Amino acid sequence: MAQKDDKYTYRVTWSDDDDEYVGLCAEFPSLSWLAVTQEKALKGIRKLVADVVSDMVENGESIPEPFASKRYSGKFMVRVPPDVHRKLAIQAAEAGVSLNRIASSKLSQ
Template sequence: MNSDHYTYRVTWSAEDAEHVGLCAEFPSLSWLAATPAEALAGIRSVVADCVRDMSAHGEPVPVPLADRRYSGEFKVRIPPEQHRRLAIEASEQGVSLNRLVSAKLASGA
């Protein structure tokens, strides 16, 4: 498993007064450092060590988000009233409910 394919992020931690490196596929791991570059290098190193250890012990290693296949479909449950409101809005706009909701998700509305 190539640990370079994982999803890394560096953010500022006001609580720790340092930058924190994170990996989406390993939410329990983090690395604090004085600079963003050090935080990124630290979390990448920790993840690589963790992947090696998991592999050596026959444990399943998380598949990187970037390497996963996505169908483009997911189900979401909403209250019937909201479903009705969205169906009406889609009809008024002359688009499918799917297209309306997809556009709203894409725009953050």
């Protein structure tokens, strides 16, 4: 049974290769669960994550912090080719906004 305090990030998607739904957990990218319905795929991956977390706790391993619980500063560095940097700088100047504002706008789309 999945833990009540389970705050991990789950997704269920269709797998053409497997001809089934696949349940995934962003904090445990190596884990997946195949099932014939979306509901069973979600239930399966949640149970698998709960089992893995229990195993990790028993073995004294650190468990991943859920993305929902993490605090983000809103800052990160992105390297782009010089021509992209130039193009963004021109767009920012033409729009009368900062380069940061243009980049943030494009990333949020």
